[in-house]
Amino acid sequence: MPRPGQVKSSGERLSDRIALGVLTRVFPPELVDEVVTECGRVEQRSRLLPARVVVYFVLAMCLFSGQGYEEVARLLTQGLERVRQWERPWRVPTTGAIGRARRRLGPEPLKVLFDRVCRPVATTATVGAWYHGWRLVAVDGTVLDVPDTDTNAAFFGRPGSARGQQRSAYPQVRVTALVECGTHAVFAAATGPLSVHEQHLIPALLHRLQPGMLVLADRGITGFELWNAATDTGADLLWRVRKNIVLPIVEHLEDGSYLSEIVATEDRGRRRHPAVVRVIEYTLKGHDDKDVYRLITTIRDPGKAPATELAALYHQRWEIENTLDEIKSHQGGHHLVLRSRDPAGVEQEVYGFLLVHHALRDVMHHTAHQAGLDPDRISFTRTLNTARRHVTDQAALSPLTTQPGPGTDRP
Incomplete structure (x- = not known):
């Protein structure tokens, strides 16, 4: 005894x-x-x-x-x-x-x-997460600095410097993600070398899309094959396109938008196998009138989503920029450089960051739901600091x- x-x-x-x-x-x-x-x-x-x-x-x-x-x-x-x-x-x-x-x-x-x-966490009562029954999500990518080791440099590569031929001090891993706009919850991600464009990583995320989602994307994402692949998931899309994309007017619509067609690059001459899209063009008040925003969407009926509402809604895409900033600047700290010295460790660490961020955002959503608030009203930095304190308090x-x-x- x-x-x-x-x-x-x-x-x-x-x-x-x-x-x-x-x-x-x-x-x-x-x-x-x-x-x-x-x-x-x-x-x-x-x-x-x-x-x-x-x-x-x-x-x-x-x-x-x-x-x-x-x-x-x-x-x-x-x-x-x-x-x-x-x-x-x-x-x-x-x-x-x-x-x-x-x-x-x-x-x-x-x-x-x-x-x-890691899944979308918004409920039907979550403020700011929905538009007429569509769950708002966004897709985008970023890069993270990784330690300057031979294996990391060989696998990931490094960007060129703005100063001529000088190379960046650190190799970089490219990360793409799907984010729920209303809660900042990351629910799909893929990593790859810097030389792999975002468009080639995004297909690995598409299995997480489903009917009832409205996917927002910036002009660097759009591609004919990727558009078709995303459309095949049943989700609706609202993507910005570059000015040089040819969008012939097929039919004018009552709200000022119009129906058009997009085709693959190799089919531009004959315009074979087109995909029908609705086009919304607008400028921002106080900006140069020549800076025209061009959006294409799978939502063809103006009665379901008027052009003015979609134009305003598109800027919810910036929520994914805020999400990536939370991970890189707040959770990771200023001038974040991952600590892993080999590619497998880098991938492990990236998913570690995403898991921690999702846990914090899940708590923030739960807190906001109980208080009847928009999750954006809850401070990410305060939540992060509280979680850090609780690790040692609850050890x-x-x-x-x-x-x-x-x-x-x-x-």
């Missing part, structure tokens, strides 16, 4: 009790274990850093961007040693051990976890539901 004030060994490792506040609520341990098993990452021997802990570590390092590996590990387990005795003592892993554990895990479990959990709380044995204090 233990002496008074002592507790019996629980048979658990301290690392099994790691808690991440809101992150373990959105990504519970049983789901992480299921994903780890599905991806074949279950350990054959006991490790200081089992796969589940490494998944949570990747999430933590994307929550505490800028902190060193060992400091992140301390934040995860701070205070747990005082709660009970453990089967094995915990020691903070070295940077090298954490790096090896991340390589063993690879990017796949983070990608599968993203696919399982002594277990994400597991276990029954204490005789003579064992409840954690």
Whole structure:
């Protein structure tokens, strides 16, 4: 029997009790274990850093961007040693051990976890998420700096500098995403080298589109094949196109828009196999009248969506720009450079950032829904700081539901 004030060994490792506040609520341990098993990452021997802990570590390092590996590990387990005795003592892993554990895990479990959990979160009552029954979503891309290693430079490439032939200091990974405009929830993503244009990464996102969505995109996205592929999902589209796109007038409509046709580049001469689109042209008050915005949409009936409303609605596309800024500038910090020194680690880290952002946005939506507010009224920075505080505040709380044995204090 233990002496008074002592507790019996629980048979658990301290690392099994790691808690991440809101992150373990959105990504519970049983789901992480299921994903780890599905991806074949279950350990054959006991490790200081089992796969589940490494998944949570990747999430933590994307929550505490800028902190060193060992400091992140301390934040995860701070205070747990005082709660009970453990089967094995915990020691903070070295940077090298954490790096090896991340390589063993690879990017796949983070990608599968993203696919399982990250979905649009708006309900029918969510303010600012809908237009006449369409869920507003946007597609766009960005780039992130990665460490200047030989493997990263060879795989991702780096942009040219504005100063002649000088190259950028860092290689860059390209990321494309689908975002729910009203909640900033990222629900599809793809990564690739800098040389791969956004148009070639976006097809990997289209399986997440469905009828009832209205997809907004800027003029850098539009392409005939991509337009057809997105249309085939059943979603409706509202995309801006470049000025040099030929859009012959097929039929004038009562609201000032008109029906037209777009064709593949190779069919421009004969205009074979056209896709019918509705065109909306407008200028912004106070801007040069020559700066004409040209939108094309699959919504052909002006009665369902008048041209003036769609013109105003298009600027909701900027919500994806705000979302990417939240990830890069606020969550990642100013002048963000990812910490992974190889392509697999970069992909793993990108999905870690996206998972953390989704968890924060899910909490913000829930809070806004309870208060009857537009999610835009909730501060992302304050939510981020609160989540960081709760990781250390709740480090002594277990994400597991276990029954204490005789003579064992409840954690």
